[in-house]
Amino acid sequence: MRTYGYDPSGRAARCIPLPLSLKGVRIVVIGGSGHIGTFLIPRLVRAGHDVVSLSRGQRSTYLEDPAWQDVRHVAADRTVEDREGTFPNRVADLRPDVVIDLICFTLDSATALVDRLRGETGHLIHCGSIWRHGPSRKAPITEATGAPPIGEYGIAKAAIARMLQDESRSGGLVTTSLHPGHIVGPGWHPIGPLGNLDPTVWQKLSAGRSIDVPGIGAEFMHHVHADDVAQAFEAAVVNRDRAAGEDFSVVAPSALNVRGYAQIGASWFGRAPVLRSVTWDEFRGGTDDEAAKASWEHLARNHVFSIEKARGLLGYTPRYEPDAAVLESVRWLIDHGQLDVANPLTV
DSSP, X not given: OOOOOEXXXXXXXXXXXXXXXXXXXXXXXXXXXXXXXXXXXXXXXXXXXXXXXXXXXXXXXXXXXXXXXXXXXXXXXXXXXXXXXXXXXXXXXXXXXXXXXXXXXXXXXXXXXXXXXXXXOSEEEEEOOGGGXXXXXXXXXXXXXXXXXXXXXXXXXXXXXXXXXXXXXXXXXXXXXXXXXEEEOTTSOOOOTTSSOOTHHHXXXXXXXXXXXXXXXXXXXOEEEHHHHHHHHHHHHHTHHHHTTEEEEEOOSSOEEHHHHHHHHHHTTTOOOEEEEEXXXXXXXXXXXHHHHHHHHHXXXXXXXXXXXXXXXXOOOOOOOHHHHHHHHHHHHHHTTOXXXXXXXXX
């Protein structure tokens, strides 16, 4: 068994280098067939790594890529195996040098995996969420200045991030947590201008029809393209020493507010948005319950994040502005008959 060292001295934790090359390490990606994995795994393969994708195996990736031919696939239902207490052993038995965990949502699950990998794996990289921070108090939000989380999901993600940081800085397993914004990409619907997944907003924008906006539409949402998230995970693998014990917000270079998002989206169809300000009660009364709840969850947080830490330590350089990422998603959905619009795109 290989031994990995870690020196937690100082605020910026410092790793003792792994006794292996950055080329050709074995990387196990948990949840590899999802939004991030669709882009991340081909990146890792092209970088020369031995990649294992661990997932339920019930769906294909969102985009095809020949790199997947060089990936080993292992089917596992994490929910079931976590309940049985067997999942950490399944991961460790693959003898990974690096584990990238894209689908961990509870502190118990994260802790069990850390306990099993400690002393045997060189680096655990966890996918968190910007929702580990609550409603904004000051923008941009940095990793250290976010408000306390709200909601079960955000509270759990914040607890996992703290546990991982404490683990690494106390001399245990080397970990890193990356916290993406609202992930956008070809193959799935983006969080839209009203902060939900209701596709009718695109029908209305493309037709020049009126849209009810709760409040004045000044609330922000911070999107990120899935390939930019993949870039950040790859950078964390390469820059293990800098990433050890750290947490990073991973978002686009800028963020969209409700009105700006609607204006940009309507312009793609050669239209100007027709927006009507309403109260939240009025908005809920005219909106599907699930969509209205999603709108509140996204807009009440009013998130705008800084990426300076990821830029400085990881060299993170996102390619996509948020509107460009959403446009790519909308174009794909229209081209594949998964989004009905009144008029064609003009861009």
